Amino acid sequence: MEKKPNRLAQESSPYLLQHAYNPVDWYPWGPEALEKAKAEQKPILVSIGYAACHWCHVMEHESFENGQIAEVMNKDFVCIKVDREERPDVDQVYMDALHAMGLQGGWPLNVFLNSDAKPFYGGTYFPPQNWVQLLQSIAEAYSKSRAELDKSADQFVLHLNQSELAKYGLQIGNQDFSQEAFEQMFANLKASFDLKRGGTSGAPKFPMPSIWRFLLRYYQHSQNPAALEQVNLTLEEMAFGGIYDQVGGGFARYSVDDAWLVPHFEKMLYDNGQLLSLYAEAYQVTRNELYKQVLQETISFVERELTSPEGGFYSSLDADSEGVEGKFYVFTQSEVQEFLGEEAELASQYYQITPEGNWEHGLNILHRRQTDEAFAADQGLSLEELQERIQLWKDTLLKARSQRVRPGLDDKILTSWNALMLTGLVDAYKALGEPKILELACTNAHFLLSKLKQGNQLYHNYKEGKATIDGFLEDYALLIQALIGLYQVTFEEHWLQEAKRLTEYTLNNFFDQEEELFYFTGSAGEQLIARKKEIFDNVVPASNSVMAMNLHFLGLFYDKERYTRLSQKMLSKVRDLVVKEPTHLANWASLFYLQLKPTAEIAIIGPEAHPFRGLLQQHFLPNALLVGSKEENTSDLPLLEDRIVQNGKTTLYVCYNKACQLPVQSVAEALEQIWQI
Incomplete structure (x- = not known):
């Protein structure tokens, strides 16, 4: 039977387009769906995910492609699909709601709302049988106990609108930016270190570049060798592990184990941009050739697989190909033998390849356990000879791999993520001085300012020649940061002038005078049930922490006391939390470092x-x-x-x-x- 398209077929988001032929009567987020829910007094199901999300694909295949399940969804609910990368504001509100319900967050995120878009229940992935039972239970409760659900939803909305500062008792602020507090920060961070394999303890393991970049700053100030040792351990283990693509360069989003071996194979632009900055700074400190290699290979990967003809950077590569996670990246030993011939034996030792495989089904995730120097010495080879052979292996395996069915590409272009990659390229250029890196950075900056900026206003997304979603604070903050960096490697003042204009725009359109922090959404943007402020640094630093750092530097560039004072006030608001919980506020901790000595x-x-x-x-x-x-x-x-x-x-x-x-x-x-x- 021929599948019919639903409304998502008109969207540009690759994630929404993946669902365009589901039998579910999906709506994109917008007034049409919300008005339908009001008119028909139906509950709303908001299902949020992203193109490279493995469990999102699983739930789609098991439930959203199932005609009988779709029938239940269509009859009792107004169903809305959201790409969290296009609409981080919607995702943020309903993820916070899930946490307020005492539930574990993640994607896919499925939240049930009343017809006023207020949440009353939610969850993440559900197997098909559980999903149908839940749908039926909620439809019944909504028809029989609507008043109770509405009351519960109102309570969640009150919680969502509570100030982050009030929640943590931080309204007054603390201007004590002392050496003692800085040392306490390190002591609190150190308690979470994995001293065997780097990173922080436990699994899964996320790279979290902001933590290690802060540690480099702590080391610069204190010269405490323990800080640099942990950075080096982390960066070396990551570069040796399966989380790093040993053949093609670039990092996967995280490792499911505690040894960086088994990645969740999706590759995200925002991770790779920040990891360029981290490895570049570590190379400046250590001159470790491994870090230089990671920089060069990761930039090659971005150029080869994530760069649009116009100079923008695409968002991500899927974990799956042909419906199987990691299939594109792994090898059996017999494949390696076929591709490398007489070189296979040595390559297998180098990359830990075995006949039984180091993963599942006899497959091998290529990884290393030794430095090139140590491996060369063990094999009786010169370092130069080994490295020539490694390059041959990589070139051959990359060519062989390119014949496979490729993982899905999310080809939307996001301002904030592009800005992180732009900053990464600027930092890599500072460390390596290679002109082609600066050329790639400048091409991207010109693209962003010509395609994603109108007047002093930014757009968040770009696809097929169109930018459609108003920019969020993360877009402004991260692009301002990138432009400040770009000025300092080119001395072309128009980059700095753009940064200042965008800063003034954020002050006029995102700033909360009362709390002296920035909202995530602009004053002219869509009004959701809550207007949030982003304070905690996650895998991507919080937009408020980036903005505070920008104000610090722009205050000095332009001798604007107003900027400098505001940066310090913003830091003072969260200062106690930064000292206590530096793992969750690592970018703020880097701003604290700037207060210890004059810049x-x-x-x-x-x-x-x-x-x-x-x-x-x-x-x-x-x-x-x-x-x-x-x-x-x-x-x-x-x-x-x-x-x-x-x-x-x-x-x-x-x-x-x-x-x-x-x-x-x-x-x-x-x-x-x-x-x-």
Whole structure:
């Protein structure tokens, strides 16, 4: 029987399009569905997921493609499908509602609402039989006990509208940004370390780049070797593990075990962008060649598999291909033998490949247990010879793998996630100095500003030439951060000016004057049942923490006390929670680090401004900002005012709190001044 399309066939989201031929009478989120629920006084089912979500696919196949189950859904409910990546505001509200019900969150997220869009029950994945029973129970309760359900829903809405600051008793704020509090933060973080395999204890294991980036800053300030040891352990174990694509580069979203071996095979843009930043900073600190290799291979993966012809970056690659999780990425030993011939034996030792397999059904997830130096020594090979052979293995296996059915690509382009990748590329360029990385970054920045910005307003999504959803705070905050970074590697002031304009827009449209924090949605955006503020750093840092960091740096670039003061006030609001729970507020912890010493303002003037900049940025300078120009008096930036070339030579000025050191004419002298403070 021919399948008929439902309303989702008109949508652009790949996730919604996956459901376009379900027998369920799906609506996209919007007024049509909400008005239908009101008119017919039916309960609403909101089902939220994303294109690369394995269990979302399972539930679709088991329940949403089942005609009998669809019949029950269509008869008793108004059914709405939501792509959480397109509508993080909707996802945030109803995920919070699920937590308020005392239930475990995750995706697929299935929430039941009354006809006023207020939630009264929810859950995540349900097997088909349980799902049908639940649907029938809820339909019956809604017809017989509507008043009780409405009362319960009103209580959840009250909870959703409670201020995050009030919930944690943080309204007053605490300006104690002391060394003691900073050390306490590290002690509290250290308690969660997995000292054997890196990361934090337990499984599943998520990379959580914000935690390790904070640890690098803590190490920079304290020189405590335990901090750097944990960063190195984590980054090496991840790079050796199955969570890293040993053949094609790039990281999967998380590891299901505690040894980074078995990934959940989906690859997300937001993870890979942040991991570029993390490995780049770790490379600046350690010069570990493994980190350089991870950077180069991950950028190659992004260029090859996630870059659109226009220069935007796609969102993700699915975990599944041909309906099987990980099928694209794993190998049997006989396949490796077939592809690599006489090289197979050595490659199998290197990648831990066995006849019985290290995963299921005789399949192998390629991973490593030794450094190249140690493996080469064990095999009696020179390091150069081994690395030539490894490259041959990778090229051959990548070519063989490319003949397989590829995992699904989520080809929508999101401003916030692109901005994370843009920042990752900027950080990788600082560490490696390779021009092609900067070229990729600039192409992406031009794309974002030309396709996803109108006036000073951003859009969140882009697909097939159209941007349709108003930007959220994460879009503004993360793009502002990326543009601040891009200015510092190019000295092209239009990037910084764009960052300032977008900042003013957020202050006018997202800022809550009373609590001195930003809402996630703009004042002109759709009004949901609650207007949330994002405070906790998760896998992606909270938009408020990113915005506070932006205000700190822009306050210095533009000598705007208002920005600087607001950044400190925002941090003071969550300061007690940051000290107590740094694993959940790691990006805020990095902002705390910036309060311990004044930020170095480094101005470079003269014909060698760019080579000097490149040499400076090879070093890890997280509490510094750079301005520069080849010529005097060509900039309106306060930090370049009265900066002159001395004796015809490129000159560096290192300043703190509007007080400058003596001008110097070598990078080594400037670094000495920076490290003395």
